[in-house]
Amino acid sequence: MSAKRECPSCASEIPADMDRCFICGYEFAGKAGRRNWRLWVALLLLLIFLLPFIRMLVRALR
Ligand SMILES: [Zn+2]
Numbered sequence: 001m002s003a004k005r006e007c008p009s010c011a012s013e014i015p016a017d018m019d020r021c022f023i024c025g026y027e028f029a030g031k032a033g034r035r036n037w038r039l040w041v042a043l044l045l046l047l048i049f050l051l052p053f054i055r056m057l058v059r060a061l062r
Pocket of ligand 1: 007008009010011012021022023024025026
């Protein structure tokens with residue numbers, strides 16, 4: 001199987017499993033975007049998890 005897609009930047013045929021164009025270096029939004037989305041969700045969950053501890057710390061300092 002050799003699925004290909006066209007690079008939006010330089011219009012060359014790139015293998016579909018690559019997340020970056022080897023001709024011009026264009027990064028396909030799909031995989032990288034999903035990774036960033038997961039990072040933000042992880043940070044948000046961490047913040048929600050840490051919020052009671054931060055409140056306790058603020059109360060203890062007062
Ligand atoms: Zn390209």
